[in-house]
Amino acid sequence: MDIKNHKVYKSLFKNPWSYVTGAILLSVFQIITMAATDGAWGVVGPFAVWAAWVYEAVGGSVGKWYFFNLEGTRTALEGTFFSDPSSIRNLGLAFGALLATLLASQFKFKKIKNLRQAAAAIIGGLLMGYGSRIAFGCNIGAFYSGISVLSVSGWVFAVFMYVGAFFGSRLLVKYFM
Amino acid sequence: MAEVELDCLGEACPIPLIKTENKLKELTVGDTLIVIIDHSCALKNVPEWARKHKHIVEVEELGDGEYEIFIEKTS
Amino acid sequence: MSEITTEMSAPQATPAVSARKSSRRTETRKTKKDQTIYGVAILGLTIVFGIYLTTVSATLGIFWLTGIAFGFILRRSNFCFTASMRDPIMTGSTTLTRAVLIALGITSIGFAALQYSASFFGLPIPGMGFVVPISFATVAGAVLFGTGMVLAGGCASGTLMRIGEGYGMQLLSIVFFVIGSFWAARDMGWWTLNFISNGPRIHLPEILSWGGAITVQLIVIASLYFLALKWENRKQES
Numbered sequence: 102m103d104i105k106n107h108k109v110y111k112s113l114f115k116n117p118w119s120y121v122t123g124a125i126l127l128s129v130f131q132i133i134t135m136a137a138t139d140g141a142w143g144v145v146g147p148f149a150v151w152a153a154w155v156y157e158a159v160g161g162s163v164g165k166w167y168f169f170n171l172e173g174t175r176t177a178l179e180g181t182f183f184s185d186p187s188s189i190r191n192l193g194l195a196f197g198a199l200l201a202t203l204l205a206s207q208f209k210f211k212k213i214k215n216l217r218q219a220a221a222a223i224i225g226g227l228l229m230g231y232g233s234r235i236a237f238g239c240n241i242g243a244f245y246s247g248i249s250v251l252s253v254s255g256w257v258f259a260v261f262m263y264v265g266a267f268f269g270s271r272l273l274v275k276y277f278m
Numbered sequence: 279m280a281e282v283e284l285d286c287l288g289e290a291c292p293i294p295l296i297k298t299e300n301k302l303k304e305l306t307v308g309d310t311l312i313v314i315i316d317h318s319c320a321l322k323n324v325p326e327w328a329r330k331h332k333h334i335v336e337v338e339e340l341g342d343g344e345y346e347i348f349i350e351k352t353s
Numbered sequence: 354m355s356e357i358t359t360e361m362s363a364p365q366a367t368p369a370v371s372a373r374k375s376s377r378r379t380e381t382r383k384t385k386k387d388q389t390i391y392g393v394a395i396l397g398l399t400i401v402f403g404i405y406l407t408t409v410s411a412t413l414g415i416f417w418l419t420g421i422a423f424g425f426i427l428r429r430s431n432f433c434f435t436a437s438m439r440d441p442i443m444t445g446s447t448t449l450t451r452a453v454l455i456a457l458g459i460t461s462i463g464f465a466a467l468q469y470s471a472s473f474f475g476l477p478i479p480g481m482g483f484v485v486p487i488s489f490a491t492v493a494g495a496v497l498f499g500t501g502m503v504l505a506g507g508c509a510s511g512t513l514m515r516i517g518e519g520y521g522m523q524l525l526s527i528v529f530f531v532i533g534s535f536w537a538a539r540d541m542g543w544w545t546l547n548f549i550s551n552g553p554r555i556h557l558p559e560i561l562s563w564g565g566a567i568t569v570q571l572i573v574i575a576s577l578y579f580l581a582l583k584w585e586n587r588k589q590e591s
Contacts, residue, residue, distance in 0.1 A: 230533020
């Protein structure tokens with residue numbers, strides 16, 4: 102029997118799902134997350150802690166920084182990557198995507214194409230990192246989860262993220278194409 | 279009835295789509311544009327855009343996450 | 354005939370395109386590698402690691418499982434929050450924007466139900482950690498974030514997902530994402546003192562009651578949905 106041409110296998114692993122299917126399933130797992138952990142989905146929370154581990158490993162100290170003396174970050178900082186639930190979830194996200202890609206036989210390592218693309222990645226990364234820290238989250242924690250927990254902050258974030266996307270689109274077409 | 283190739287390998291979204299739009303404007307009705315991509319999002323938004331504009335679209339998987347999108351300009 | 358071509362191609366494709374395609378196919382065709390075996394290996398690894406984490410702490414196990422699920426779903430549906438904000442501006446397509454609105458609608462209903470039942474039984478309301486102060490820091494952060502995600506071709510979840518897919522660009526972008534986050538962490542005292550500490554935390558049910566909050570929320574989401582639909586039609590006609 103050819104399991105790979107079976108239609109259940111194909112719809113699970115090979116043929117792309119519709120966006121609406123994605124939306125419904127993401128919602129289901131958001132609700133599971135809330136029911137099981139009393140919190141919603143977030144991504145960028147542990148990022149600054151990862152950097153702090155590296156910084157302290159090379160001899161720096163963040164002991165006096167206001168941010169790392171907050172209760173939540175203090176705990177994460179004192180633990181390890183494998184004891185921090187949010188870090189584990191992020192690792193899982195990359196693994197889930199890898200799994201889906203391999204099961205569809207679509208994996209290929211894609212090198213950075215040119216300097217222009219590298220510059221876009223660096224500038225974009227820095228802006229996202231800084232922005233998501235001061236706004237208490239990214240498009241997941243501040244936007245998707247923020248709006249869904251019925252917080253007004255999520256809507257404010259949404260409006261201004263849209264403004265940013267507008268600037269970003271202009272910059273992309275002008276300088277990075 | 280020209281056949282034009284557009285290499286978008288390594289390009290992240292939305293660049294393949296914008297390049298496709300621009301390139302297609304230069305072509306005449308009946309020409310075919312072959313867009314080569316390796317970005318999974320472009321695989322969705324390029325054919326979607328082209329079909330909405332009533333062009334004839336076919337997608338072929340080359341393997342290892344690379345695809346060719348054939349777009350025949352109809353209008 | 355290649356296996357998946359048929360499902361994804363337009364049914365109305367003319368022989369002209371197909372003919373041209375088949376003449377090309379011989380020259381461009383590569384040997385297609387089957388990567389399923391690696392996929393199964395990763396699946397095994399994922400399960401073993403999940404079991405290990407669960408024995409350490411059930412919480413870690415749940416976070417691992419949900420992380421895998423989010424990554425798998427995002428990848429299989431090519432869901433992209435960046436595109437949901439960018440495409441209406443750049444191409445006029447709102448398919449993803451509307452999908453995001455559907456996600457917001459369903460998740461809001463689910464969260465509201467969980468929050469309401471907790472409050473009904475006098476328990477602490479879950480998810481209140483995401484009701485954050487609104488200040489100039491929210492505005493500035495959101496603008497910076499929005500700009501950055503379009504340039505980098507992916508938001509936070511999108512970047513992680515694309516690392517799993519093998520994109521070098523996103524691997525570079527995540528390094529600077531982390532550095533950017535660290536940079537902001539250094540300035541966090543200043544932002545807190547000047548803006549965040551004065552920002553109000555507003556939970557809609559406090560000002561509108563539970564029924565009012567969810568009603569208003571769903572009306573706003575539905576209005577945006579129809580706006581997005583109209584926007585797409587208008588853009589497409591022009």
